[in-house]
Amino acid sequence: MDYSSTYRLAQDIRDSEEYKTYHELKESVMAEETTAALIREYRKLQMTIQMSAMSGNAAGEEDVQRFSGISNLLFSKPEVSSFLLSEMRLQQMLADIFRIVTEAANLEINFPGIEG
Numbered sequence: 094m095d096y097s098s099t100y101r102l103a104q105d106i107r108d109s110e111e112y113k114t115y116h117e118l119k120e121s122v123m124a125e126e127t128t129a130a131l132i133r134e135y136r137k138l139q140m141t142i143q144m145s146a147m148s149g150n151a152a153g154e155e156d157v158q159r160f161s162g163i164s165n166l167l168f169s170k171p172e173v174s175s176f177l178l179s180e181m182r183l184q185q186m187l188a189d190i191f192r193i194v195t196e197a198a199n200l201e202i203n204f205p206g207i208e209g
Contacts, residue, residue, distance in 0.1 A: 118176035
C-alpha cells in the first residue's frame with residue numbers, strides 16, 4: 094500500500110482550523126501550571142466517569158461532584174473554555190475521519206455505549 098494519501102491527510106489535519114486553534118490555545122492555557130493541573134484532573138475524572146458509564150456502573154458521587162466543580166471552574170474562564178471546546182471540535186473531526194476510514198474498509202468497530 095502507498096501511504097502518500099495518509100501523509101496528505103495528516104498534513105490536511107495539521108492545516109485545519111480545528112488543529113491550529115486547538116494548538117494555539119493549548120500553548121497559552123497550559124503555560125499556567127495551576128490551570129494545566131486542573132485540566133489534567135478534569136480529563137482524569139472525565140475518563141473515570143465515562144468508563145463507569147460504559148461498563149454500566151454508576152460513577153462515584155465524590156468523582157461526579159469533583160468533576161462538576163472543576164468543570165464549572167474551568168469553563169468560567171473564557172480562554173480555558175475556548176480551549177476545551179476547541180479540543181472537542183478537533184476530537185469530533187478525528188472521530189469523523191476514523192468513521193469514514195473504517196466504513197471504507199467495511200470494518201465494523203463497536204464501542205460500548207456508542208450506537209453505530
